[in-house]
Amino acid sequence: MPSSLFVRALVVLLACLGGAGPVAAQEPATAHQGFGPDMAPRVAACTACHGREGQATRTGYFPRIAGKPAGYLYEQLRSFRDGRRTQPAMQHLLSNLSDAYLREMAAYFAAQQHPYPAPPPSDLSAELLARGRALVLEGDAARGLPACASCHGAALTGVEPGVPGLLGLPRLYIASQLGAWLTGERRALAPDCMAEVGRQLNATDIQAVAGWLALQPMPADARAVAAHPLPRPCSASTAGALP
Known part of the structure; x- marks a missing residue:
């Protein structure tokens, strides 16, 4: 992660832990998809890199996490916390969080369903x-x-x-x-x-x-499907998928 973004994430995290008002001003504390008004401030450190409500930013690197399956997001959070995925800022932010807290975060971002922007043009052959x-x-x-x-x-x-x-x-x-x-x-x-x-x-x-x-453009229904119609080629764990 670029150093400036790492510093920004830490600043937001410290503000959240200290209950500072500016974070609430940047991320209005409103209920989303059945979550209480405290959720937005609690995940403000995530949105410093992943964009408002996890919709991604224009940096060209950090992935969109809004709308991803909750089980997948939870396993990725655990993988960062437990060292299976290595990224200094993520590991620092998650190191002391419980499984229950990670599940809440995953459920919150999974519930965020927003339109996708059009894909950028490609310079590949x-x-x-x-x-x-x-x-x-x-x-x-x-x-x-x-x-x-x-x-x-x-x-x-x-x-x-x-x-x-x-x-x-x-x-x-x-x-x-x-x-x-x-x-x-x-x-x-x-x-x-x-x-x-x-x-x-x-x-x-x-x-x-x-x-x-x-x-590729996003289809009209961007939600994950409920189940595979056919057996998968290998029995991947929920922690083993790509993004």
């Missing part, structure tokens, strides 16, 4: 984008690579309770996370499906997949 499309929707049987859609849903909007959608994320972020699976920097609870997939990707695969996904 048509050939590279076609390769990305093929890997996402069809996989590569010769290399033992399952299609992203086989786990993340045919519409790529995710599957309840723990598989996130892949659309509406910055290209840089998608590429960095795929790279983290490839290098082993990112880990998940066993069975770690994404680690198996990541080890088979190369730099061109990652660029192609990230570029194609970032270019």
